[in-house]
Amino acid sequence: MKMFLDTIVSILSNPAIILGLIALAGLIALRKTTSDVIKGTLKTIFGFIILQQGANVIVGALIPFSNMFNKAFGLTGIVAEDNALVASVQTILGKETALILLFSFLINLLIARTTKWKYIFLTGHMMFSFAGTMAIVFNQMGLSSATTIILGSIIQGISMVLFPAISQPFVRKITGNDNIAFGFWGSSWISMSGWIGGKFGNKEKSSEDVKVPKSLDFLKDMSVLMGIIMIVIYLITALFVDKATMAEISGGTGVFQFSLMNALTFVAGILILLQGVRMFLGEIVPAFKGVAEKIVPGAKPALDVPVFFSFAPIAVTIGFLSALVGGLLVTLISNLLPVVVLPSVIGLFFMGGAAGVFGNATGGRRGAIVSGLFLGISWSLLVALAYPLVDVTVYGVEGLWFASPDAIIVVVLIRLVGMLFGIGL
Helix, strand or coil: CHHHHHHHHHHHCCHHHHHHHHHHHHHHHCCCCHHHHHHHHHHHHHHHHHHHHHHHHHHHHHHHHHHHHHHHHCCCEEEECHHHHHHHCHHHHHHHHHHHHHHHHHHHHHHHHHCCCCEEECCHHHHHHHHHHHHHHHHHCCCCHHHHHHHHHHHHHHHHHHHHHHHHHHHHHHHCCCCCEECCCCHHHHHHHHHHHHCCCCCCCCHHHCCCCHHHHHHHCHHHHHHHHHHHHHHHHHHCCCHHHHHHHHCCCCHHHHHHHHHHHHHHHHHHHHHHHHHHHHHHHHHHHHHHHHHCCCCEEEECHHHHHHHCHHHHHHHHHHHHHHHHHHHHCHHHCCCEEECCHHHHHHHHHHHHHHHHHHHHHHHHHHHHHHHHHHHHHHHHHHHHHCCHHHHCCCCEECCCHHHHHHHHHHHHHHHHCCCCC
């Protein structure tokens, strides 16, 4: 009996297997063929394992950079990146993360089934990152595993309906209909940025009327753009580290080669992680969606941020570049903040790009610029000011912190309530 229970606990402690079982159940419920069930289940597990390995690559590239930055400027620098952070703590909080993900989705379905808010959150990697965030926060507050799972599931389930509802008026402006919603843990911040952008522009003067030179086509490729920016950041940082210290950090490798390879390895890790996300999302989301449509008639799918990029692709570039400028401005005043927030190319690309689209819908190209700039500044400040509330270094994670504004807002509220009742002080 003990061996059987140990086996069950072992299985439930492995998030890749739990996600595989979720996909298995969904595919069986959808009456898929045996071949599709086996394929979908295994690809879900493969995708999650790839995601974890990508996170390991990212963390491996960030550790020397974190050391370089510390030595160069005497500052503690972090990059806001949810998936890499949450994936890197799965060996410790994998069971809690996976079960919060599962039960929060069921709560989302229950709310959508019994209320007028029919939003079904289908962005799997966002569900995963939020679940991991809840697991980390409640674990740090000293709560038991069971309490962590219960509270995390309830809060995430409510959030999966609440935040899409907040952004829906802006989504209707962009899409021209009410068919889809925004399933991304930055939707409220992006919507606020779009609202502010609308105060400074004219929506009749769309960014899409501007022609982008072919020489700037590379700006549309996230991996190339990310690689260039990370190389520059690594090299500039390395130049401020004295030679002896740099030789110690690099293990004797030349400064240029070390900086170049670590920067590119970081980007490669992101690409590996995204490939893993795409693979397990490609299998688990259809299973989730199919079950949701049967349980919740009239369900409105809340989808990931890239869905909105096609409505104003030039605004995406404008928003990203403006957000990058805003992020750099916050980095420059880092001596006034609890921590240095390094420009997160991933977050600034996706959220800044979306802010550009939302700002363009409310205020045209000027709105896209203002919206992106506001997002870059305010998001970086939010990360910096909230950073002291959760110490992820206790899990052996260096140089990373939470990125999603909606999740950070929830974290702040949880910590404030905890402090009010003397929990997790």
